[in-house]
Amino acid sequence: xxxxxxxxxxxxxxxxxxxxxxxxxxxxxxxxxxxxxxxxxxxxxxxxxxxxxxxxxxxxxxxxxxxxxxxxxxxxxxxxxxxxxxxxxxxxxxxxxxxxxxxxxxxxxxxxxxxxxxxxxxxxxxxxxxxxxxxxxxxxxxxxxxxxxxxxxxxxxxxxxxxxxxxxxxxxxxxxxxxxxxxxxxxxxxxxxxxxxxxxxxxxxxxxxxxxxxxxxxxxxxxxxxxxxxxxxx
Numbered sequence: 001x002x003x004x005x006x007x008x009x010x011x012x013x014x015x016x017x018x019x020x021x022x023x024x025x026x027x028x029x030x031x032x033x034x035x036x037x038x039x040x041x042x043x044x045x046x047x048x049x050x051x052x053x054x055x056x057x058x059x060x061x062x063x064x065x066x067x068x069x070x071x072x073x074x075x076x077x078x079x080x081x082x083x084x085x086x087x088x089x090x091x092x093x094x095x096x097x098x099x100x101x102x103x104x105x106x107x108x109x110x111x112x113x114x115x116x117x118x119x120x121x122x123x124x125x126x127x128x129x130x131x132x133x134x135x136x137x138x139x140x141x142x143x144x145x146x147x148x149x150x151x152x153x154x155x156x157x158x159x160x161x162x163x164x165x166x167x168x169x170x171x172x173x174x175x176x177x178x179x180x181x182x183x184x185x186x187x188x189x190x191x192x193x194x195x196x197x198x199x200x201x202x203x204x205x206x207x208x209x210x211x212x213x214x215x216x217x218x219x220x221x222x223x224x225x226x227x228x229x230x231x232x233x234x
Contacts, residue, residue: 003059003071014068015061022073026055042090047098050082058106062150063161067215072150078105085123094127104148106160117162120145134176141169149199149214163214164198172223183227193220 006017032049058077061069085098099122105115122143129136144166151159172187196213 006071016068016070018071021059021071022057024055024057024059024073026053028053042088042093045087045089046085048082048084051080053079055079060150063214074150075107076105079103080105091131092129094129095125097124099123117146117148117160119147134180135174137171137173139169139171141167143167161199163216164200166194166197166216167192168194168217181229183225185223185225185227187223187225189221189223190217190219195219 002017003021004017004019006015008015029052030049031051032047035046037044055077056075058074059071060074062072064070079102081100081102083098083100085096087094087096089095099120101118101120103116103118105117120143123141125138125140127136127138146165147163149161149163151161169191170187170189171191172185174183174185176183194217195215197216199212199214
């Protein structure tokens with residue numbers, strides 16, 4: 001119902017439904033392994049996973065113009081990829097790093113001699129806690145590699161373009177007050193001030209120069225947050 005009749009238009013969004021969509025069908029396969037080891041100085045964790053998806057008549061958003069999007073059927077679509085990650089927690093420091101890659105196949109790319117488009121990702125986070133004093137500080141960063149996207153060319157043609165890589169990062173500091181019933185947090189989101197990302201149409205297996213830019217985020221923002229726990233202490 002959402003993909004057929006959705007209408008979301010405001011200062012930041014312009015998304016409309018498509019009543020001509022066909023229902024999509026899919027087969028999904030996932031495999032994962034998690035490891036956890038408690039040591040005297042902390043807890044070590046590791047994970048690895050992989051997936052493979054086969055989708056017929058995939059429904060996805062396609063860019064109609066600079067700001068407007070609508071839902072379209074892509075036809076045959078496949079994704080395959082994997083991820084790895086490790087973590088460490090000793091009660092004061094919480095560290096996590098990981099990476100992933102995702103390959104995407106569709107008939108549009110095959111016609112341009114680039115059937116599979118691979119997207120790498122890398123992420124890292126660090127948290128420092130001073131539990132006795134109720135303080136904590138966190139930093140999160142993510143690298144997003146080249147990412148495929150879809151463009152509405154005409155009523156009978158859907159094209160594929162590629163978004164350039166970018167890095168997103170957030171930071172926040174929090175303090176517990178009033179017998180740990182009130183938490184005050186301040187921070188900054190999108191430290192790298194990502195707003196528009198360059199894009200290029202793929203043609204013949206290479207990138208063209210007529211993609212322009214795609215709006216991605218509103219840029220760097222700062223926040224103040226208050227969390228109050230109303231439960232009675234036992």
